[in-house]
Amino acid sequence: MPYPQNLKLAKDVSRILRDKGVIPATMAVKNGVFRAGLHPDELENLSLAGEEQRAIKCSSRDLPLIASKYDPLRDKISAEEDVQWGATTVAATMRLAHAAGISTFVTGGTGGVHRGGELSLDVSTDLIELSRTPVVVVSAGIKSILDIKKTLEVLETFGVPTGVWQSKEFPSFFSPVSGVRAPAVFDNAMDVARAYLAGQEVGMGNGILVAVPNHDPAGASVEIAIQQAVDEAAAYGIEGKDVTPFILKTVAEKTEGDSLRSNISLVKQNARVGAEIASAIAELKRSGGSKSKIHSWHSQNEKNASIFQPRVVCVGGAVIDIVAKSSSETSMIMGTSNPGAVHRSDGGVGRNIAEVLGRLGKQPLFFTAIGGNDDEGLGVIKRLVTECGVKTTMNSVYEAQEMNTAQYFALLDHKSDLVGGIADMNVLSEIPVPSCEDLKGVDFLVLDANAPLNRIIDTVQNAQSVGVKDIFFEPTSVPKARAISQNEDILRCLSVAFPNEDELIAMVSASCNGVDCVTQSQNIDLNEEFRSVKIPAISLLLKMRENSAHLVITMGSEGVLLATKSLSGIEFKHFAATHIPVVSSCNGAGDTLAGAFISALLDGCDVETAVKFGMDAAILSLQCSERAISPDVSSLGLIS
Numbered sequence: 001m002p003y004p005q006n007l008k009l010a011k012d013v014s015r016i017l018r019d020k021g022v023i024p025a026t027m028a029v030k031n032g033v034f035r036a037g038l039h040p041d042e043l044e045n046l047s048l049a050g051e052e053q054r055a056i057k058c059s060s061r062d063l064p065l066i067a068s069k070y071d072p073l074r075d076k077i078s079a080e081e082d083v084q085w086g087a088t089t090v091a092a093t094m095r096l097a098h099a100a101g102i103s104t105f106v107t108g109g110t111g112g113v114h115r116g117g118e119l120s121l122d123v124s125t126d127l128i129e130l131s132r133t134p135v136v137v138v139s140a141g142i143k144s145i146l147d148i149k150k151t152l153e154v155l156e157t158f159g160v161p162t163g164v165w166q167s168k169e170f171p172s173f174f175s176p177v178s179g180v181r182a183p184a185v186f187d188n189a190m191d192v193a194r195a196y197l198a199g200q201e202v203g204m205g206n207g208i209l210v211a212v213p214n215h216d217p218a219g220a221s222v223e224i225a226i227q228q229a230v231d232e233a234a235a236y237g238i239e240g241k242d243v244t245p246f247i248l249k250t251v252a253e254k255t256e257g258d259s260l261r262s263n264i265s266l267v268k269q270n271a272r273v274g275a276e277i278a279s280a281i282a283e284l285k286r287s288g289g290s291k292s293k294i295h296s297w298h299s300q301n302e303k304n305a306s307i308f309q310p311r312v313v314c315v316g317g318a319v320i321d322i323v324a325k326s327s328s329e330t331s332m333i334m335g336t337s338n339p340g341a342v343h344r345s346d347g348g349v350g351r352n353i354a355e356v357l358g359r360l361g362k363q364p365l366f367f368t369a370i371g372g373n374d375d376e377g378l379g380v381i382k383r384l385v386t387e388c389g390v391k392t393t394m395n396s397v398y399e400a401q402e403m404n405t406a407q408y409f410a411l412l413d414h415k416s417d418l419v420g421g422i423a424d425m426n427v428l429s430e431i432p433v434p435s436c437e438d439l440k441g442v443d444f445l446v447l448d449a450n451a452p453l454n455r456i457i458d459t460v461q462n463a464q465s466v467g468v469k470d471i472f473f474e475p476t477s478v479p480k481a482r483a484i485s486q487n488e489d490i491l492r493c494l495s496v497a498f499p500n501e502d503e504l505i506a507m508v509s510a511s512c513n514g515v516d517c518v519t520q521s522q523n524i525d526l527n528e529e530f531r532s533v534k535i536p537a538i539s540l541l542l543k544m545r546e547n548s549a550h551l552v553i554t555m556g557s558e559g560v561l562l563a564t565k566s567l568s569g570i571e572f573k574h575f576a577a578t579h580i581p582v583v584s585s586c587n588g589a590g591d592t593l594a595g596a597f598i599s600a601l602l603d604g605c606d607v608e609t610a611v612k613f614g615m616d617a618a619i620l621s622l623q624c625s626e627r628a629i630s631p632d633v634s635s636l637g638l639i640s
Helices: 005-019 041-050 062-065 071-077 089-098 125-132 148-157 190-200 221-235 240-254 257-289 292-299 348-358 378-387 426-430 451-463 476-483 501-507 513-522 530-542 589-600 608-624 631-636
Strands: 027-030 033-036 055-058 083-086 103-108 136-139 162-165 208-211 312-315 319-326 338-349 367-371 399-400 409-411 417-424 444-447 470-475 549-554 558-564 567-573
Touching: 005 041, 005 257, 027 041, 027 062, 027 089, 033 062, 033 089, 041 083, 055 062, 062 083, 062 089, 089 103, 089 125, 089 136, 089 530, 103 257, 125 148, 136 257, 136 558, 148 162, 190 208, 190 257, 221 240, 221 257, 240 257, 257 417, 312 426, 338 348, 338 378, 348 367, 348 378, 348 444, 348 470, 348 589, 348 631, 367 378, 367 426, 378 399, 399 426, 444 451, 444 589, 451 476, 476 501, 501 530, 501 549, 530 549, 530 558, 530 567, 549 589, 549 608, 558 608, 567 608, 589 608, 589 631, 608 631
Parallel strands: 055 083, 103 136, 136 208, 162 208, 312 367, 312 444, 319 409, 367 399, 444 470
Antiparallel strands: 027 033, 027 083, 319 338, 409 417, 549 558, 558 567
C-alpha cells in the first residue's frame, strides 16, 4: 500500500483497536531487531521505507537471516533515512506475535496456493505457519489473486481450523462471495476464543484462520484486472515473493483505486472483529478455560443438546427480578432499614414469552446472554429448560465473563407503589445473533428490544434471508420502543407488535405529521372510541410489513385493541377486559398474552381467536403473585 495511505490506515486501525479495549502492536523487524509494537515515529519511518527501498518482504524463513545482520552500534547511530526494515508477512508476523505472547493477529488477506499452483508448487508459507503456530489470524480470507479452493484443501490437510465470520460462504477478499462453502461458521467472538483455547488444551500447536466477509466490495472489474495482472507477471518473468506485491499494485492501477479503497475498508472491519476475539480470549483465560458454566451444563445434558427443528425462535432478555416490599403500615422511613419482604423470580421479556410458549408445548429455541460472574444466569436457563420445555443450545446462550446476569431491583412501599428501582442490564448487550443456519426452517421469530439495535438488525436480516414467515416484536419499554422506531427497515419487517399505549406512541415515527391526512385516508372517525390509540396505530401499521400486519395493543383495565392491516385497509376490534376481583401482579401479564397469542397462531388459529386465548392466559399470570408467568398456563393446553 502506498504512502501516505499505509500510514493513515495503520493509525486508523490502532485507534479502532484501542476503542475496542485492546492494545495494538505493529510487528516488524528494525535493523535486524524483532519488534512487537512501534513508536509513532517508527511507524511513519516504516511507512516511507517501501518507497525509499529500505524495506524488504520478510517471511518466517527470513527472520533468522535478517536477525543475523543486527549490528548494535549501527542500530544506535542510524539516521532515520538509513533504517532498514523487514516488512513481515502473515507467516513472520504470526511467529513474532506468538513469541511476544500475543494470541490474535489482524491482517488484510492471507497467502495460499497460487493459481496454477499444482504446476508451479507456489504455496505460501502462511499456510505452513498456520499449521504450527498457535495464533488466531483474522483476515478477509485468501487473497483473491490466489486459488481459494486449493488453499482450503491445503489448510484441511494441515489440520488448520478454518471458519467464516457469520457467513456460510467463504469470502474472496474483495468480495463477500466466492461460491465456495465455508468449512465452519463462527457466530461470535466467543466461538473463536473457545475453539482456540480448546485446541491448546488438547495440545494442538496450530493457529486458527477466521475469514471476515468484506462488506465494502470492489467492483466486478477487479477479477478481470487480477487475471490481466497474473498474465503480465508471467510475461515479465516475475516469480516468488515478488508476485503478490506486483499483482496488488497492478490491480489497484487497473481498477483506478477501487481495489485500494476496498482493501482499506476490509482491514478496518477485520480489526473490529479481531479486537472482539482478542477480548474474548482474554476473558476465557481469566475464567480458567474454554468451557463456560453454561457450555459445561449443555455438554452434560444430552437430551437438551439433541438436534431438533424449532418452529419458533425467541431472542431477548433473561432477568432476575428482585422485589422488596415494606410491611410497615406507615410510610417508609428513608435512610434506614424498614421491615418487609424480599421476593426473587425469573423475568425478562424474551424469557417470559419463551416460558409461555414452552409451557404450551411449542418448544421454542431461546437466545439470550447471562453473566459469568454468578450462578444466577445458569439457574435461570436450567429452570427454563427443565421446568418449562424451552430449548437452548451452546450457541444460543452467551455467558459473558466478568459480567453479572441481568437483574432488576424494585423497592415498593406498603401500598405496592414503586419507591425506586435499579436495573443492571449491561449483559444484555451481549445477546447473540441467531445465524442463518439457526433460523432455517423456523416459522416464527420473536424479538424483545433488549439486544443492541445492530444485533436486532442482523437477526431480522438473517431471518428474512432464510424465509422466516413472521417476525413478532415486544417493545419492552418506552425508551427501547422509541429506539426501534428510528429504524424503518426493522419496522418494515414486523408482522406483529405488542405495545402498550405508551410504547405505541413512542414507536410512531416523528416523521408522521398530519393526523387529518392519516385518518381521512383510512376513513377513521375522529370521534369514535379509542381515537387516541387508533391514530398512532394507523401510523405504525403503515410502516410495518406490507399488506399484512397486526398490532395487539394492551390498554390495562380497558382490555386489548387489535389493529389489522390487510389489502382491504386497516380495521380495529376491541376486546373488553375480564373483571378480576384481585390482581396479584401485573409483572408478566403482557408477556403471557404475547406468548399465548403466538402459540395460538402456531396452532392454526386466526388472530381474533389468538387474542382471546392470550387474554385468558394473561388472567392466570395476573392472579399469580410469586412468578411473572403462572405455571397454570400449562393447563390451557392446545387450541383446537
